[in-house]
Amino acid sequence: MFYGPHPVPTPYHRSGSPLILPLALVLTGLLLSGCGMTENDGNDSPGSTAGNSQEARAGLPDAGTATTEEAVAAVKEVSSELYRFAGVPGKASEPGPGVKECEGKDPETYFTVYHPWNFAPTKPGDIDVAMENLKERLNTGGWVTKQLYHDNSPNKALNLIADNDAKKVSVWIVQYSEDATPSLGINVTSGCYRVPEGETIDHF
Structure with a gap:
């Protein structure tokens, strides 16, 4: 895991607004300790009260040199990969990636890309199948699942967080x-x- 304690954009909800959760993203310890996947109902779920804004993140790893266009294309390809991983027919929401400065670094030189989106299976009953497929695939091909847990929302939504260190990307799915x-x-x-x-x- 390459993300440290910092605010992040919440996963995109189908209504077009992020899910608001009073939670804190604290994942550095997972990388340092080598912890694997967990599933629980604890209140230390990753997330933040980011509101409707997309907050810049601190402590990000070096992703190399790229133009904005190249970096956005790379993140879009990861999103496309996740769409394929779901393995069931469905529709993805329209909003594309956004670009923000890297906190603590020169905003004219460094940037990070985020892409919040939503996937709705054509058949509502396929939602569990899609999540199971993602759980399986996000432990292959350079992906490593770091957390799997039920959050403290009223519906105890299942959350999955995975990293791909080679691609220098992280995904959070609710x-x-x-x-x-x-x-x-x-x-x-x-x-x-x-x-x-x-x-x-x-x-x-």
């Missing part, structure tokens, strides 16, 4: 099984990119 339209809230976040010399960062 299963909204009890919604009128069952869906998965998915948030992909990148490490901290450095823009090539002579290039500018397009923040959006």
Whole structure:
């Protein structure tokens, strides 16, 4: 796990607004201790009260040098991979990736990419199948599941957090099984990119 204690965007909810959870993302210890997957009903679930804003994240790993366009394309490809991992027919929400500065670094030189989106299976009953497929695939091909737990929301939503250190990305998935339209809230976040010399960062 390469994310330390810091605020992150909450997973995208089908209503178009993030799920608001009074929680703190504290994951550095998992990387340092080598802890694996856990599933529980504890209150130390990763998340934050980020409101409707997308907050910059601190302590991000170095993701290398790339233009904004290249970094956004890389994150979009990860989201496409997750869509394939779900393994059932469904619809993904439209909002694309966003670009923010890396906290504590020169905003003219460094940036990070985030992509919150939503996946709604065509058949509501496939929501469990999609999550099971993701749980399986997010322990293969460089992906490592770091946390699997039920949060302290009224519906005890299942959350999954996984990292791919090679791609320098992390994904947080929340299963909204009890919604009128069952869906998965998915948030992909990148490490901290450095823009090539002579290039500018397009923040959006």
